[in-house]
Amino acid sequence: MPAARPALRLGATTAEGIAPTVYVLLERGLQRRPQLARDMDGLVDLHFAEDIAPVRIAFAGAEITVEDGAWDDADFRVSGRLSHIVHLTTTPKVGGMPNPARAHGRAALARLTRGEIRLDGNRALGRKLLQLLEL
Numbered sequence: 305m306p307a308a309r310p311a312l313r314l315g316a317t318t319a320e321g322i323a324p325t326v327y328v329l330l331e332r333g334l335q336r337r338p339q340l341a342r343d344m345d346g347l348v349d350l351h352f353a354e355d356i357a358p359v360r361i362a363f364a365g366a367e368i369t370v371e372d373g374a375w376d377d378a379d380f381r382v383s384g385r386l387s388h389i390v391h392l393t394t395t396p397k398v399g400g401m402p403n404p405a406r407a408h409g410r411a412a413l414a415r416l417t418r419g420e421i422r423l424d425g426n427r428a429l430g431r432k433l434l435q436l437l438e439l
Contacts, residue, residue: 311366313369359372
C-alpha cells in the first residue's frame with residue numbers, strides 16, 4: 305500500500321515572497337515521494353540574497369506548512385541567490401546531493417564549495433529536502 309501523502313498547507317504570504325512557488329514545488333515532490341516527505345521532521349528556512357522574503361517550511365510528519373518568513377531556530381537553512389538555489393534543487397542528485405558525474409551537478413557543487421550557496425544545520429534533513437524538490 306502506498307504511503308499516505310502528508311497534508312500540504314500554504315500559510316502566510318507577503319508581496320515580496322515566493323512561498324506559493326515553493327508550495328507548488330513541494331506539491332510535486334509529495335506526489336513523487338510521499339514517504340520521504342512523511343519521514344521528514346523539522347524547520348527549514350530558505351534565505352535569498354535578493355530582496356525576496358525568506359521562505360519557511362515546517363515538516364511535521366502528517367503536515368507540511370510553507371509560508372513567507374523565517375524561523376529563529378531553523379533545523380536547516382539554505383542561503384544564496386535565488387537562481388543558484390533553484391539550480392541546486394533542479395540538479396540531478398545522488399543520495400540527496402548534486403551528482404558530480406553530471407555537468408549541472410559539478411556546477412552546483414562548485415557553488416557550494418565557493419560559498420555562493422550555504423547549507424547550514426541538519427544535513428540529513430537538507431538531503432531529504434533536496435530530494436523532495438528535485439525535478
